Amino acid sequence: MGRMPRDPELSDYLTRFAGQDEVLARVERETRLLPNAGMLSRPDQAALLTILTRTLDAKVAVEVGTFTGYGAICIARGLAEGGTLTCFEVSEELAAIAQRNLDAAGLTDRVRITLGPAEENLAQLPDEPHIDIAYVDADKTGYPAYYDALVPRMRPGGLLVLDNTLLGQRVLDPQDERARTMAALNERVAADERVESVLLGLSDGVTLARKR
């Protein structure tokens, strides 16, 4: 989820510089009509995913929480020749929308959506370091489990991207389970010697954790 800047003018301005083409603009327009439209990744943040994926020369990518596929399109577009993105999405309805959007973007061959709870399905991934980039953007209380499943599977130099790690700044004074979970995870990531990490104040907080 990309928390929108409060100022719509700023939001439009940022979108102007995110290289959004007509395919992504249509996905954004149509997603904005859905009840949970706020879950959409911000165009600038998603464009960053393309750049990170391309910079890593990524062939193996994972997304946890796909919604209507905006971020998935951006990751898949950055993949190296022959690369694949595996998406984990719990909602059948949203997975179907994402699949349609990925098909319309011409990415059918590069992306596979695995339907169901991500925690169970991540456990089915090969138990060895092989992932180049992983983007975690699903239920916030699930993040610790996703982190624990993914870090050992990231290849050295691979990048784990966690979205919403500021949780509307509620991590500053956590008063509910989601905020407490995220605040504790932020501490754990920062102290984790398997990765070098930074929590960026971009959108709703984006943590980059690079596997050593």
Ligand SMILES: C[S@@+](CC[C@H](N)C(=O)[O-])C[C@H]1O[C@@H](n2cnc3c(N)ncnc32)[C@H](O)[C@@H]1O
């Ligand atoms: C913030 S949205 C993802 C936004 C998406 N990454 C994008 O680029 O637009 C969160 C998604 O996570 C999914 N989700 C929630 N709990 C999940 C779970 N346990 N396993 C897999 N997906 C889950 C939701 O159905 C929703 O589509």
